[in-house]
Amino acid sequence: MTPDEVDLSCEVGDLRMPNPVMTASGCGGGRELAPFLEVADLGAFVTGSVTLDPCAGAGGPRLVETPSGVLHRTGLQNPGLQGFLTGELPWLAQRGARTVASIAAGSLGEYAELARRVGNSPGVRAVEVNLDLAGREAPDRRLGEDPYQAGKVVAVVRREVPRGIPVLAKLVGQPGLVDLAGAVVKEGADAVVVSGQVPGAAIDRSTLAPSVSSGTLSGPAVHAVAVHAVWQVHAAMPDVPIVGVGGVRTGWDALELLLAGARAVQVGTAALHDPGAAARVVEELRVELGALGIESVARAVGAAHGQGVSR
Numbered sequence: 001m002t003p004d005e006v007d008l009s010c011e012v013g014d015l016r017m018p019n020p021v022m023t024a025s026g027c028g029g030g031r032e033l034a035p036f037l038e039v040a041d042l043g044a045f046v047t048g049s050v051t052l053d054p055c056a057g058a059g060g061p062r063l064v065e066t067p068s069g070v071l072h073r074t075g076l077q078n079p080g081l082q083g084f085l086t087g088e089l090p091w092l093a094q095r096g097a098r099t100v101a102s103i104a105a106g107s108l109g110e111y112a113e114l115a116r117r118v119g120n121s122p123g124v125r126a127v128e129v130n131l132d133l134a135g136r137e138a139p140d141r142r143l144g145e146d147p148y149q150a151g152k153v154v155a156v157v158r159r160e161v162p163r164g165i166p167v168l169a170k171l172v173g174q175p176g177l178v179d180l181a182g183a184v185v186k187e188g189a190d191a192v193v194v195s196g197q198v199p200g201a202a203i204d205r206s207t208l209a210p211s212v213s214s215g216t217l218s219g220p221a222v223h224a225v226a227v228h229a230v231w232q233v234h235a236a237m238p239d240v241p242i243v244g245v246g247g248v249r250t251g252w253d254a255l256e257l258l259l260a261g262a263r264a265v266q267v268g269t270a271a272l273h274d275p276g277a278a279a280r281v282v283e284e285l286r287v288e289l290g291a292l293g294i295e296s297v298a299r300a301v302g303a304a305h306g307q308g309v310s311r
Contacts, residue, residue, distance in 0.1 A: 001289075001290045001291075001293050001294075001295060002290055003283075003286040003287045003289075003290040004286075004290075005290065005295065006286050006289045006290050006294070006295060006296065007295060007296040007297065007298075008020065008282070008285070008286060008289075008296075008297050009296075009297065010043065010263055010264055010297045010298065010301075011241075011263070012126070012166060012168070012190070012191045012241045012243060012263055012264050013126070013166035013168075013190030013191050013241055014126075014164055014165070014166050014190070015044065015098070015100070015125055015126045015166045017043035017044055017098060017264065018041075018043065019042070019043045019282050019285070019286075019297075020043050020254070020258065020262075020263065020264035020265055020285075020297050021042055021043045021254060021264070021265060021266075021267060021278055021281050021282045021285065022042060022043050022044040022045070022046050022100065022243065022264055022265065022266045022267070022278075023042065023044075023045050023046050023266060023267060023268070023271070023278050024046060024245050024266035024267060024268030024269075024271075025046045025047065025048055025049055025102040025128065025130065025170070025266075025268075026048045026049060026074060026076075026102075026268070027267075027268040027269065027271045027272065028271045028272075028275060029047075029048065029088060030045060030047075030088060030091055030092050030095070030097065031088075031091065032275070033271065033275050033276075033278075034095070035275070036275040036276035036279070037275070037276045037278060037279035038095075038279070039092060039095050039096070039097040040095055040096035040097055040098075041279060041282070042097070042098075042278050042279065042282070043098070043264055043282075044097075044098040044099070044100050044125065044126070044264075045092060045097040045098065045099055045100065046100040046102055046128055046266060047084070047088060047089075047092075047099065047100065047101050047102050048076075048077075048078050048102065049076050049078060049102040049103065049104035049130045050078050050080070050081055050084045050101060050102065050103050050104070050114065050118065051076060051078055051080060051081070051103075051104055051105060051110075051114075052080065052081050052105060052110050052113060052114060053080045053081075054078065054079050054080035054083060055075065055076050055077055055078050055080070056075070056077060057074050057075035057076060057077025057078075058073050058074055058075030058077075059075075061211050061212060062074050062075070063272075064202045064211050064212045064215070066200075066202065066217065066219070066221065067221075068219060068220045068221040069217055069218055069219025069220055069221035069222065069247070069269060070217075070218060070219050070269055070272065071200045071201070071202050071212045071215040071216065071217055072212075072215055072216055072218065073212050073214065073215040073216070076104055081113075081114060081117060081118070084101075084118075085117065085118075085121055089101070089121060089123050089124070090123070092123060093122065093123030097123075098125045099123055099124055099125055100124075100125060100126040100127070100128050100168065101118045101119075101121075101124045101126075101127050101128065102127075102128040102129075102130050102170070103115065103118055103127060103128070103129060103130060103157075104130035108152060108153065108156050111129070111153050111156050111157055112156045112157070112159075112160050115127060115129075115156065115157040115159075115160035115161050116160040116161075118161075119157075119160055119161030119162055119165050120162060124165065125165070125166075126165060126166040126167070126168055126190075127157065127161050127165060127166070127167050127168065128168040128169075128170055128193060129153060129154060129157050129167060129168065129169050129170060129189075130170050131150050131153065131169060131170055131171055131172060131184075145172055145174065145180075147176070147179050147180050147182070147183035147184075148183065150169070150171075150180055150183055150184055151183040151184055151186060151187040152187070154167065154169050154184040154187045154188055154189045155187040155188055157188075158187065158188030158189070159188075166190035166191060167188060167189050167190050167191075168189065168190065168191045168192070168193050168243060169181075169184040169185075169189040169191070169192050169193065170192075170193040170195065171184070171192055171193065171194055171195065172195075177194070177229055177232060177233065178232055178233055178236045178237075181194070181233050181236070181237060181240065182236070182237065185237065185240055190241065191240065191241035191242065191243060191263075192233060192240060192241075192242055192243070193242075193243040193245060193266070194226065194229045194230050194233055194242055194243070194244055194245070194262070195226065195229070195245050195246055196218075196222035196223060196224075196225035196226025196227070196228075196229055196245070196246025196247060197216045197217065197218050197222055197225075197246060198216070198217050198222055198225060199214065199215070199216060199217070200212070200215055200216065200217035201213050201214060201215065202215070218246065218247070218268060218269045219247055219269040219270075220247045220249060221247065222246045222247050223246055223247025223248070223253060223256075224247075225246060226244055226245060226246025226247060226257065227244075227246075227256055227257060227260050228260075229244075229246075230242055230244040230257055230260040230261050230262045231260040231261060231304075231305075233261065234260060234261020234262075234302055234305065235261070235305060238261070238302060238305075241263045241264075242261055242262045242263060243262060243263065243264045243265065243266060244257035244258075244260070244261075244262035244264075244265050244266070245265065245266035245268060247269070248265050248266070248267045248268075248270065248281060249267075249270045249277065249281075250281065250284055251281055251283070251284025251285035251286070251287060251288040252284070252288055253265075253281075254267075254281050254284075254285045255285055255288050255289065255300060258297060258300045258301050259300055259301075259302070259303050259304040260302070260304055260305075261301065261302040261304075261305065262301070263297075263301050265281075267281055
């Protein structure tokens with residue numbers, strides 16, 4: 001089968017995409033990536049997490065390279081809700097991006113306001129609820145780590161976001177992930193974003209002090225963690241749409257997550273050294289599927305849970 005014969009189209013709830021490759025929140029703005037790819041050619045463009053008020057982010061260093069990934073602690077730097085609505089969102093809309101707006105907050109009231117205003121803004125095709133608040137300076141971690149509290153957040157967001165605009169819940173990768181996924185789906189999440197990110201720290205060789213004392217490890221080092229997380233959630237809830245994220249650098253990495261049960265994937269850390277990585281992964285995935293005789297993304301999703309894909 002030639003790559004051109006492969007059907008890459010997919011759906012995550014009511015979000016219909018020409019291919020399953022999305023950007024990951026916080027790994028490059030639209031204007032930053034525009035010289036290297038066409039945002040409209042991606043399955044979807046996920047924005048950096050937007051908070052109600054502008055956020056300066058964490059103090060440096062924010063990013064520390066590791067042998068097979070990076071430690072990051074950005075603190076959710078962003079221009080705030082108003083800056084996003086008047087700046088980045090119109091820019092993405094003009095370029096035909098299928099925009100998934102990521103929102104993050106420390107209280108139910110803030111989540112409600114963000115959801116209401118973002119969800120009703122022209123150009124927004126889905127809302128990603130960032131429940132993984134590890135990068136914030138002083139988050140109320142209970143909102144993301146406890147199934148009951150996470151469910152309350154999603155319920156509030158779902159009430160404020162119009163029907164037809166999917167709500168994606170980005171979960172904290174941890175023990176109890178399946179329970180967490182079940183809780184947010186019960187309260188109205190149309191899909192879950194399952195990440196392979198794990199906590200990490202690094203010591204500076206010259207000062208012998210922490211360069212990052214409490215950060216998040218991402219990149220190739222966590223890809224196997226992401227595949228396992230997707231596998232767990234799909235095995236428990238095969239009908240729930242999953243977006244897998246963690247260490248996707250190649251078309252095979254993306255296909256591995258699809259075979260484990262994801263319907264779409266996000267490319268994040270790879271864009272730090274290759275800003276065109278997401279577009280490249282789309283084409284590599286097409287080639288991988290064609291070479292394996294798999295005619296569509298839909299046929300690949302979750303196939304590893306059975307006897308693989310008959311070819």
